[in-house]
Amino acid sequence: MDNQVHNSIVSFIWGIADDCLRDIYVRGKYRDVILPMTVIRRLDAMLEGTKQSVLDMKKTLDAAGITNQWPALCNAAGQAFCNASPFRLRDLTSRAKKQTLKTDFEAYLDGFSPNVQEILEKFKFRNQIDTMTDADILGAVIEKFISPTINLSPEPVYKDDTKEEIRLPALDNHGMGTVFEELIRKFNEENNEEAGEHWTPRDVVELMADLVFAPIADQIMDATYSCYDGACGTGGMLTVAQERLMTLAEQTGKQVSIHLFGQEINPETYAIAKADMLLKGDGDQAEHIGFGSTLSNDQNATRQFDFMLSNPPYGKSWKTDAEKMGGKKDILDTRFNVYLENGEQLVMIPRTSDGQLLFLLNNVAKMKKDTSLGSRIAEVHNGSSLFTGDAGSGESNARRYLIESDLVEAIIALPENMFYNTGIGTYIWVLSNKKEERRKGKIQLIDATTMKSPLRKNMGKKNCEFSEEIRTEILRIFMEMEESEVSRIFNNEEFGYWAITVERPLRLRVFLERHIPDSVFKNADERADYERAIDRLPKDTPLDNWEAFAKATKLKAALLKKVRPYITEKDRSAQPVEGEPDTDLRDTEIVPFTYDGGIEAFMKNEVLPYAPDAWVDDKKTQIGYEISFTKYFYKPVELRSLKDILSDLKTLEKETDGMMAEIIGGLEG
Known part of the structure; x- marks a missing residue:
């Protein structure tokens, strides 16, 4: 799918909001209808070709008295999901009465398999049906989504029955994922207050993926790999990681597959992430997206992963999690408590006002130790993770554990105003438990705060970005372990002290x-x-x-x-x-x-x-x-010489010479 077709689909769907929802919903709530309806229409389009097979299978299963029908019905549909209702979305447009339409539409939604039901539940989409019915716009919204003007189907639309000339190209899984991501981006721009909580800018994610995969590109084998994000939001990092690994494999002639895992606590963003996986045809992957808090309800406690990328919430209280885990003083979770070689227990529980380091420790606990690659992590934090907490505090102990375990490869300072909902400075931590020889016992600090390209239009707080050239340069500095004004390399001991x-x-x-x-x-x-x-x-x-x-x-x-x-x-x-x-x-x-x-x-x-x-x-x-x-990259402002200051004073004296006399003369006059 070329960009022109992709953009036309996004524009059309975006236009549905203005055409149908204006005056009924405030602008910030358009997404409550448009995102789930986009998901529903895509799933509907993917199931159209096998609809009769599913209905025939259901009839057979009903006659046989089989209650657990979903596996067989999904198999008949040829997808990881199905719809067992007698309706297709286009069948509902003939309803003259809005109450009949509402009843049949609800029956249609009830016909989806449990994995889709969960998505609709987390979207809280059924809450919107009454609103749309009362305003008499439900039929208009459905008609817009099945419009012959756009094609959300994986099959092309032909000009006539001869099927010789394509009118609308097929929308493959990757293209659908791109459309969905673009819709999310546009809604995030409209609602910038919460955008940054759930969506990391693509340019930052691209850099993180480079830092994770580029160093081991030549070590990729014919194998299956896993990637995890414990604060996955809408799943964007997992998507980019998948794309990056597949591209590397193609370049090196390797046959690889990647399993994606994530967890998200926000219901809507969880639904978006799971829906995105289904829309791309990754039914199994959708089952790997867990709902709930990674800290107090880790749904991947027994798993380890090859690659981990994350942008956890920073400056956000985790007090509720602490209470669920038995109270801050009594947390025994082995992700956050370790024993040193001398038997000393190291408690790494930070203050409850900021739990970002816990997400990093969660990732570290999931590192593979018995593979040649080990595990690689890229994670975004604010400055708090670098220096908050005195010696012996949970934050300091976490840094001690990471550094003394020789896991930190590099930390990269990003420019301010890189994210949508915060202008503060942020940092990418790069970790590995299988460092290459030259990096052992060392940490590279890269100051990329001035390496930025301005945006033509601000996106919330975000007023700059990493261009492809800038990302390439940062990656080069990292890969070459270059020492310069913006890159310094230190032994691990440099960061430790006795209090x-x-x-x-x-x-x-x-x-x-x-x-x-x-x-x-x-x-x-x-x-x-x-x-x-x-x-x-x-x-x-x-x-x-x-x-x-x-x-x-x-x-x-x-x-x-x-x-x-x-x-x-x-x-x-x-x-x-x-x-x-x-x-x-x-x-x-x-x-x-x-x-x-x-x-x-x-x-x-x-x-x-x-x-x-x-x-x-x-x-x-x-x-x-x-x-x-600041300590390692501080550049003192050069003070002006006394000679220059005296020269300026003399110039000012000459410029003001006679001014006082004029003022006094004017007063006397």
């Missing part, structure tokens, strides 16, 4: 004359014991040494603990209290893994010269990881 707690000793001076409230003592006898002990103190008892003072009183430790806050005051000239830190002087220092000599050398060089009594509380030492593009 150490530096303590200083507590130093107390004793003031015996200070009053102690009666409430401090449990009774009068205890106060008397304390006062006698103070009276008997040797005159040389030091008051700047709590340890010596306490020993000289011969009082029990419990009593001394109660009175100490009332008779002491911090004094830096006093002697240290053994084993007790001064919490006011406590400090946290960040020691990079790359610091020569580690923590000990850091203390010697950076701390002890200024605080000789300081020490590190080893029990509180935490390991953290963060990745800062």
Whole structure:
């Protein structure tokens, strides 16, 4: 199908909304009718040729008393779906009464197989029937979709019975998928507030597919591969991945097939993804699209995949998921909790306000370990995944696990305003568990923030895109591991650090004359014991040494603990209290893994010269990881020289010379 035919079909279907739905639906709701009706008409067209066979089979099955009829009926239809009602869509146009039309149309919909029923249910399409019936537009909408002006059938329409000249070309599965994707894109443009939640721009998806497949293009074998997206939206990433792998296989002369798997939590976008698979003829693939939350209801828990692409929600609460999983503190899911080689448990649960890293960990848990290719992942995140969370936090622990497991190949910073519903900076993470030798122990950072082509017309927040030339250049930088102003390569250790707690000793001076409230003592006898002990103190008892003072009183430790806050005051000239830190002087220092000599050398060089009594509380030492593009790609603004500034000031003086005199003269006049 050439672009002209494809565009004419899209324009015609798009026009149905304006012709039939205007004044009945607000513009943002046109999709509620048009998308499911497009699906219904395509399925109807695919079933027309075998309609009688299905009806004959149903009659036979009914006579035999067989209840589970769908497998046999779908087989008779020659598709992964069927319609067992006595109607075709075109049969309904002869209904004169709108109530009869409604009844028969509902019977027609009820005749679809369960996989189509689920799509209609998630579209909530039956909710629209009453609206269209009441407005008397249901018949008009059906007539438009079976119009002889367009062909949504996989069979061509001929000019006459001789079938020698084609009037309308056949619409194959790929072409139908393209039409459907274009309709989705146009509706997303009309409703930009939610577009970015479910639809990743094609140019970004193309780059992600390049990053996943290009490095292993020469390793593709005659085999079956799998691709997964745990936040699949309308399924666009899976579609592009399928196209890319098949193209590579064709170029290298390999015979491959690919199984697509996805999961989506939004009902409508789930329906679109599943419908898209059916429209392309991928009936089995449609069954691989799961509905529900990937985090709390993972429907692919036992599967592993060769390739994974995803754009999970970022900055979005996953509190509901956390509650379903037993509460954040009690989540034991092995996707998000691992044990290190030393037996230490690493909890990677982030704050409930943002669960994007959980989707990446979900993908990592599904990586294949026993194949030559292993698994490759490309996933879009915002900057939060790079640096949010202190050492020991769930976010930092997730980065620690990914980096110490040597899974991260590269992270690419994208330009701002690349997505429809957000202008913030985004990043593509590229992961592999079978790194090529030159990448082992290293991470490549690519700053592509200035590599963009402006759009002629903004699409929501999106005002720029990756042209094919830009994508090619980014891929080249990645493939060649080129080091330049926009590409740097670091050892994994570069991103790790110790967060150490530096303590200083507590130093107390004793003031015996200070009053102690009666409430401090449990009774009068205890106060008397304390006062006698103070009276008997040797005159040389030091008051700047709590340890010596306490020993000289011969009082029990419990009593001394109660009175100490009332008779002491911090004094830096006093002697240290053994084993007790001064919490006011406590400090946290960040020691990079790359610091020569580690923590000990850091203390010697950076701390002890200024605080000789300081020490590190080893029990509180935490390991953290963060990745800062600003740190590695920051370009300081060059300050103007003093000579240039003075020159400009002199020029301004000359330009304003005499201006004050004119103003004063004007006032006097």
